[in-house]
Amino acid sequence: MSTSTTPRPSRRQLLRTAGGLAIGLPLLNACTGGGQSAQNAGADPTDASGPITVNWWDHFRPLTELFEKKLFVEYHGKHDNVTVKRRQLDPADLGQALQLARRSKQLPDVHSTAGLSGSVAALVTNGWFHPIGDFVDLGNSPMKDYLYDGIHRFDGKVYTFPVFSGRWHDSTTWVNSALAKQASLDPEQSPATWDEYRATVRTLDQKTPDSVHGLLLPMKDTDYLGGKLTAFAQMAGAPGQTDWKTGEIAVASEPFIQAMEFLLALKADGVLHPASSSLGPRDARARWAAGEAALFPWGPWFIGGLMVEESPAVKRGISAWQIPAPSTQRGTVYVAPAPGSFFVSDQAKNPKVAADVLFQMTTADFAAQLATRMDQPPILLDSVDKADVHPAYKKNVSFFQQDVRIGPVPEVRNGGVAKALAEMRDVHPSPGEIVQAVLTGSTKDYKAALQQYADKATKERKRAIDAAKKKGAEVSEDDWVFGNWQPGQDYTQASYK
Numbered sequence: 001m002s003t004s005t006t007p008r009p010s011r012r013q014l015l016r017t018a019g020g021l022a023i024g025l026p027l028l029n030a031c032t033g034g035g036q037s038a039q040n041a042g043a044d045p046t047d048a049s050g051p052i053t054v055n056w057w058d059h060f061r062p063l064t065e066l067f068e069k070k071l072f073v074e075y076h077g078k079h080d081n082v083t084v085k086r087r088q089l090d091p092a093d094l095g096q097a098l099q100l101a102r103r104s105k106q107l108p109d110v111h112s113t114a115g116l117s118g119s120v121a122a123l124v125t126n127g128w129f130h131p132i133g134d135f136v137d138l139g140n141s142p143m144k145d146y147l148y149d150g151i152h153r154f155d156g157k158v159y160t161f162p163v164f165s166g167r168w169h170d171s172t173t174w175v176n177s178a179l180a181k182q183a184s185l186d187p188e189q190s191p192a193t194w195d196e197y198r199a200t201v202r203t204l205d206q207k208t209p210d211s212v213h214g215l216l217l218p219m220k221d222t223d224y225l226g227g228k229l230t231a232f233a234q235m236a237g238a239p240g241q242t243d244w245k246t247g248e249i250a251v252a253s254e255p256f257i258q259a260m261e262f263l264l265a266l267k268a269d270g271v272l273h274p275a276s277s278s279l280g281p282r283d284a285r286a287r288w289a290a291g292e293a294a295l296f297p298w299g300p301w302f303i304g305g306l307m308v309e310e311s312p313a314v315k316r317g318i319s320a321w322q323i324p325a326p327s328t329q330r331g332t333v334y335v336a337p338a339p340g341s342f343f344v345s346d347q348a349k350n351p352k353v354a355a356d357v358l359f360q361m362t363t364a365d366f367a368a369q370l371a372t373r374m375d376q377p378p379i380l381l382d383s384v385d386k387a388d389v390h391p392a393y394k395k396n397v398s399f400f401q402q403d404v405r406i407g408p409v410p411e412v413r414n415g416g417v418a419k420a421l422a423e424m425r426d427v428h429p430s431p432g433e434i435v436q437a438v439l440t441g442s443t444k445d446y447k448a449a450l451q452q453y454a455d456k457a458t459k460e461r462k463r464a465i466d467a468a469k470k471k472g473a474e475v476s477e478d479d480w481v482f483g484n485w486q487p488g489q490d491y492t493q494a495s496y497k
Contacts, residue, residue, distance in 0.1 A: 051081050056072075075360060131159050167381065171228055370383075
């Protein structure tokens with residue numbers, strides 16, 4: 001999510017949120033640098049004679065022009081025997097296509113992982129990817145300070161690097177400025193508290209035409225709903241789905257109960273678009289763009305997606321509101337360090353060339369170009385201030401810098417955790433599935449449902465730990481406890497030491 005994702009979500013989003021059950025972005029020993037020999041780095045990767053085709057699949061719709069008309073064209077200009085052929089798919093479709101392609105040994109050379117279930121650790125363990133560290137010198141690139149063992153590096157081999165910043169969430173409220181003004185509201189003024197937010201949405205619902213609704217909240221996508229629940233719970237004081245002080249699964253804690261009650265209150269106010277229960281995020285965005293609703297909470301890629309498919313909605317007027325909190329004492333959204341976005345397939349016909357194409361995305365120039373697409377912010381976040389972007393996008397990124405902090409990740413401190421994650425199975429109903437059931441009326445006792453999830457998740461984590469131990473991993477439930485974690489602060493690489 002998103003850049004035609006959902007967050008990341010889709011499963012990508014849930015897995016990236018610090019405080020999630022497994023984080024899903026396995027890390028080991030918090031070291032920087034390339035961690036690879038780069039013995040072949042510097043040599044021309046296209047020295048093989050004859051034409052070379054790099055097949056590339058991803059889900060980043062707003063980046064189509066950047067990839068197909070700039071990055072790949074410029075690479076072909078430097079290496080005229082190399083052609084990059086791209087296929088863009090929605091996350092769910094991409095995951096299915098990758099699964100089918102792997103079974104038939106027809107995987108692309110490069111792909112993103114949206115739509116694939118399981119953690120990156122599990123995918124690496126199952127042989128999905130080819131390491132790139134021997135082909136490109138990431139240790140001497142701008143990426144060197146953003147590489148983590150277990151997120152980007154496994155067993156000493158680098159498989160990927162972050163293209164996007166990790167400092168974001170998918171719960172920014174995007175505002176139809178024209179409708180806000182019609183309701184005599186300032187579209188640039190964010191409601192600070194949940195009560196103020198509800199009152200503002202009611203005003204928008206009442207003071208706009210009957211065909212316009214206050215809020216779109218797509219309920220078809222459970223990953224989307226799970227992201228909202230966790231983000232609102234964090235604003236209410238939760239560290240995330242895991243309490244880092246105790247290691248306990250925290251989805252049944254008071255902040256999560258408050259977040260669920262806030263979502264229920266929005267529904268009870270009668271301000272939701274009536275089609276919300278049948279819509280996914282992208283369909284909902286199209287409804288918002290058509291002027292059917294004043295507000296829609298989603299991620300930083302919102303404007304980028306609109307520019308590709310519904311650009312008149314941007315020209316009409318759009319603003320971003322900061323995520324609200326229960327009171328003026330705001331909580332913090334905690335996320336994991338930025339994951340890798342693209343991987344070279346283990347079935348790549350020419351992994352050296354594929355890695356070199358990826359390496360073109362590590363420069364400050366590419367980060368600046370990426371910022372102008374207004375997708376997820378680039379890993380080199382300073383480039384946003386210098387880029388030609390919509391004021392609402394720049395404003396949203398400034399909100400992230402206020403509200404989002406990097407949380408601890410167990411795999412950074414102990415590589416054995418990645419082995420446990422590879423054993424982890426999904427627990428159902430998930431928090432997002434519970435939210436969906438509650439909002440659609442099929443479940444009423446959400447406190448019991450959240451507690452049942454917490455109990456099942458705790459049991460599953462213990463089972464996965466035991467399974468990993470039997471395979472030689474040194475891991476325990478204590479690896480989810482971080483005594484030196486401080487709310488409101490980044491948990492840096494130095495924190496692990």
